[in-house]
Amino acid sequence: MRKILLSFDGTHYSRGAFNFASSMNDEEPILLTGAFLPQVDFASSWSYAGGGGTVYIPLLESYDADIVAANIRKFQEDCVRHNIEHRVHRDFSSFALPELQKESRYADLMILGSQRFYENLGLENPNEYLRDALHDAECPVLIAPEEFDYPETVVLAYDGSSASVYAIKQFAYLFPELCRNQCILVYAGKKEGKGIPDEDYIRELVARHFSDLTFYELEANPRDYFSTWISDLDRPILVSGAFGRSGFSQIFKRSFASDVIAEKQFPVFIAHR
Incomplete structure (x- = not known):
């Protein structure tokens, strides 16, 4: 049985995030922990400049306790x-993100709603608070839009790095039922025509977990059309590696994961060490 952490910010309930967890339970029973974080005051927020620090946003002195209770x-x-x-966990104090990080330490997977998680904190999507939650999580994270179909196609973003391989392995361990679906390992190289790095190694690994597997090498500057390409697939989920402040890999730049999250069409699975 997997322990799944479902995180809500105080006054927003993500139906999409819950639906993904429910579909997981249909495949195999899970323990679902609902973490209800307090609302925060964006106007009083502050962060460390230049990266490397975590954004801390102070809690509102009085948020709508009735709405939180209704969501619970x-x-x-x-x-x-x-x-x-x-x-149900709701005993959070001081700053929400460090408490959420601790919660993620004791979970197999955290699910967040990409459209509802602190949606009041700015126009960027994913917003800075969601980015920090992804960056600081100590377990893999599944980002779910509010409206989506449960995945039938798995897209593995591979760039030859240990981070991308780690994410693929974590996904296979957590979602063996989805490994039976169509799977496409996508490689985007810095130089077109150079081939997939360590191809024999990655083929040996993924073929052990994914039964319907295709390898695909994107052309140069793939970000220009990646969203269109993945949109043509049947109910996809994107699997990606480390999600730092500047992107989730050096090759996928700022990144495909950010674009897919922003477009709110498909789930995204992110794992980093």
Whole structure:
């Protein structure tokens, strides 16, 4: 049984995030922990400049406790309706992100709603608070839009790095049921025509986990059309490696993952050491 952490910011309930967890439970029973983080005051936020530091946003002195309580009831009722074993955590103090980081340490996977997680904190998508949650998480993270179809095609973003291989392995361990679906390992090289790095090694690994596997090498400057390409696939999920402040890999630049999250069409699985 997998322990799944479902994180909500105080007044926003992500139906998409819950639906993904529910679909996981349909495949194999899970323990679902709902973490209800307090609302924050964006106007009083501050962060370390230049990267390397975590953004800390102070909690509002008084957020709408009635809305939070209603969301907790909704979560509990949804879990009972879908026969999901569940827990509720809401004892967060000082700053929400360090507490969420600790929660992720004791989970196999964290699910966040890309459109509802602190959606009031700015126009960028993913917003800075969501980016920091991804960066600081101590378990893999699944980013779910509010409206999506449960994945039928798995897209593995591979750049030859240890980070991309780590993400592929974590996905295979956590979602063996999805490994039976169509899978496309996508490589985008810095120089067109150079081939997939360590191709024999990565083929040996992924073929052990994914039964319907295709390798695909994108052309130069693939970001220009990656979103269109993945949109043509049947109900995809993107699997990517480390998600830092400047992107999730050196080759995929700023990145495909950011674009897919921003477009709110497909789930994105992100794992880093």
